Amino acid sequence: MIIKCPYCGPRDVIEFTYQGDATRTRPNPASTDQDTWNAYVYDRSNPAKSHREFWLHGGGCRQHLVVTRDISTHIISSVVYARDYIHAGGK
Amino acid sequence: MADLQSPLGVTFIPGNHGNAAGGTGVTLQERKGISLVQVTAWNNTISTVLTAIGSATGVIIQNTPGSGRVAGEKSVFGFAPGRFMVVGATPDLEQRLRAAISTDLGTVIALTHGRTIFRISGEQVEWVLAKLFAIDFSEHAFPVGAGRATLHHDIHALIQRIDSQTFDIYVFRTFARSFWLTLGHAAEEVGYLVE
Amino acid sequence: MTSWRLPNGGRIERAKSVGFTFDGKVYRGHQGDTLASALLASGITLFGRSFKYHRPRGVLAAGSDEPNALVTIISGDVREPNVRATELEIYDGLIVQSQNRFPSLEHDLMAVNQLAGPLLSAGFYYKTFMGPAIGPLKSTRFWMFCEKFIRRAAGLGKAGTVADPDRYERMNAFCDVLVVGSGPAGLIAAEAAAATGARVIVAEERPVAGGSLLASGETFDGRNPAVWAREKVDALASLPNVRFLTRTSVWGYYDGNILTAVEHVSDHKPNRTRGQPRQRHWVIRTGKTILATGAFERPIVFPGNDCPGVMLADAVRRFAVEYGVGAGKNVTFFTNNDSAYDAARALSMAGVNISAIIDVRSDVSGTCNDIANVIGAELLLGSAVTGTHAGKTLSSITVQHFNAETGRISGAPREIKTDCLGVSGGWSPAIHLASQAGGKPEWDEDLQAFLAPEANQNWVVTGSAAGYMDTVSVLSDAATKGSANSRLILPTIEASMLDSSPAPIFEIEPAGKSQKAFVDFQHDVTASDIRLAYREGFHSVEHLKRYTTLGMATDQGKTSNVPGLAIMADIRGISIPEAGTTRFRAPFTPVSMGVIAGERYGDLRPHRLTPMHDWHIANGAKTYEAGLWHRPMIYGSPGETIEQAYTREARAVRESVGIVDVSTLGKIDIQGPDAAEFLDRVYTNMFSTLPVGKARYGLMLREDGIVFDDGTTWRLTETQFLMTTTTANAGPVMQHLEYYLDCVWPDLRVHLTSVTDVWAGAAISGPKSRAVLETCVTGTKVDNTTLPFMGIVHGRIDDIPVMVCRLSFSGEIAYEVYTGAGYGTQLWEALIAAGKQFNIIPYGLEALGTLRIEKGHVTGAEIDGRTTAHDLHLDWMLSKKKAYVGSAMINRAGLKDEHRLSLVGLISLDNQSINGGSHIVSDKTPREPADSFGHVTAACYSPALGKYIGLALVKHGTSMIGKRAFATDLLRDKHGAVEIVSHHMFDKDGSRMHG
């Protein structure tokens, strides 16, 4: 698999580390609501279709990326910096 | 103050090695007496920081991914968003950059002790490096001056193209000896000279 | 005539003779021969014995599809089994052995397996070796008992037992267009693609490019196609944007248009130059892939079809035209399509006698009739081969009338003398790579074969691989596939009007008793095995494969898949595509493990060495690996045991002073206006309150509340911190911090840089450590006021700049002295020199561990991904004033449960050492399974206490203090009484380190 890093260009997947589901939002740190935290820490979706994931380009620019990838075909439709994705409100 | 100790120890053996019939496919060197400083800009200060690097070093580079420039012993290249390696023979490089770049513009950290630079040059340079790194070394994909961050198995490396047949490879110092041996191993097929 | 070498022809170098050994006997061939062609030229037709029945087998094919002629290459003690004789190029001194025979190829004792034929049929192992329901050999144990005998009787070549001495390498390549195959389609597609300026790689599995052109009977612009191909290859290879790789088999197709190939760099050479690999593993990332992989000829399944001398028609042709070898002196052909006529003509032109062509079709074209006529071969239409007669090789065939409509055989058998039968059952496009890439192949009724699926990545299929069987359409298709706007001027082809569409006949099945008819030669699967599988309920192709092992040998059924499917479809009364197909998997052709490992053999990982590494080795350190690091374990004296050495070292620290290399600690530079705020969020305790020039011990949790890492972090300026992590967690902590900055708090202005390698660190510990520093540090005082516990000063030692932080892991008064890595050895030697008067000694990881166990300090053994701060008695570090990573989850009931394991100390009561990993139990006598209520995380001999001690995680830990228990390790047969004590076993109030 090849991921096209917005900084480094296309690189082999071996340079990247999967960092989890990017569709979750961390609860307000002050919140002590156990259900919300439980869902954030443990619940993961695994849809057989397009999915948003965090990947760290640890073998390159060391940026976290948000990769939109169809899990059933491995076809990647977009890669953006995680910072930009978070700034855009997780969209 | 004394010179910095090389991490290579007894594994640095000057002279010709490998396939003698192949001539000297590549020449390997450890660059010494060089100061390395990493400068990182904030998201909105990248162009200001590049200007500041320019005024501190005289080397100006473009604000595009992986761009860089070589000017004699000095060189500057980007290898991550807003992050640049600034290299030169002047010992006060860090101070000059710190003076030019306040915390509001970005951060400065000297890495002279922490990174080892190998220079590899020669006709077979792209062939030898392609054994180790999964990036495209052809000149149109990797132009002179440009920088890249990549990986050889567990060893993280920064690579800058110095000219069409020369590259500088920056590795973490504690991996340097292992990587040096790997580099020599890869170059055996084409014959190599250690200088 | 004693030689089967034809007087003319072939691309072998007749002037160069090559000597090699086969089964102990020396033979000669020519440069350019394969083992198969050289042996056939010497009259050898018996190459090996078959997998299950030990039947004599010869050569079937002429390339990578060969299922039978597998040999073992012997080189000293090294054996490489299962090499296809049809691909193995001979060289002077080559030694090969035939396989699967005992004691020799000609007199094989196991051939009695043939008599036991019904016993060894499909599913034999499953049925026979289930074993009795009870007793010592119950169920699978019976299989395990029988297995070693069966393995000897059935199997492929034997693997070697010595390490592979050869060199293998990996090569990364990038191109715009990868062309797989260099036949007419591959060459034209490559030329068209190269003309656009694209970077092109052409990979050809054979030593010489040209594919079918090398043995074609057509003319290209009036010339021999082999000559045309050679000129085309030379022209292409000379272009700067084209790389031509021969002996390179593309074997895998992966996501992202990554293809893998193995280049046989020097397999064909008697000697290698220094540094030259035997094989090279190419990983090719391409924009577009052009699959010009050609087609494989299929055999027809008929009784007795596996004896030496029965070959594929095209293979007979290729041996004659490419290697100048007549596979027989009196050749016959058996076909269901026209291509065998072309082969017959080529053979006849090479001077071989063709006595008959047997065709299942009742009517053939005028061209076919003409060919038979011209070459003087008897044409037997509406006929089929129904049996063979052979000793070591074919002597005659039996031919009967055959009705292609009904499949019925009739009439009197007729015997025809022949020593070689070329068979053609049609052609299967080589769609393996396309199939690997994904998708279901599509059945083509006209070709009676599967075609590539629709492309799911940027690839195209061209030439015969795409189902084009005549050269003119192959070339025009290839030009278009190479470049949509190709303006290539294609050669004028002079070809005979032959039609490769076969009659849909895959099997000849006589009504009565007949010889075995083989489908899968390599796994010895017969047509009756497929029928048996059907009768026993294995109908789907996936079941059929697994039950009979059809298509599961090293050739992945290149010659057997379609005939096997056709037979199953026929039994079930459905069409072949309805019966299904199987998806091809990588590798296309067998690939050695060595080439995949590349240069990563033996010691697989890089070594990480601290700046003082050479000093340690020169001064007697025994090292071991800690992750990638090589670290001193002990500095042994002659005659000392490991325990004696670390005891001596640890005692010296408590009594005087010792020095240990701590350069391996993870170090992260944390800078920016929000650095302190960031640390407050990731550590459980406060860092924004830490003054400049001070260090603080910090604890990090994971988001789920479990302890993640610990270490000290030093405030160097208002906006710059130096964080240290445990050695093992340096990478994970960096990743953890980066995650929060990138994905959770992107607004924080903080930069992180790994500076582990920037600093060399030496910790000096012991009552005399301050005295040592006082004798060597300049530029600063190091007294208790200037440098209190957790204080930091800057100064110089031996004129090099140092940073000294007073902190302690050993429990003694201690300092960590840091300098740039390039000065590490100089600093170390200066400290040793300064400490000489205090008898300073270097100590290793074992003593370091001993000192920390005595003090009850935790490391990765206790921070094991399951323990909480509370479990480790570190809850005092959990700030109540702020939220931090993990704070929301730490109060969950499960993490506060009183039954949780928590940290305690152990003291051995029997004066015996305690094994790490032992279970804590209450039973006095060892038993299995014991009722464990904890486990030992670390243990040592404590010189300070004069006892064997340990740390353990134990249920109800604190309330167990003072109780007796047993540490039991049944694996190492150790069971001893221990007392559970507080984890602070030495200097509980910490007075020593604050002194």
Ligand SMILES: [Zn+2]
């Ligand atoms: Zn990147």
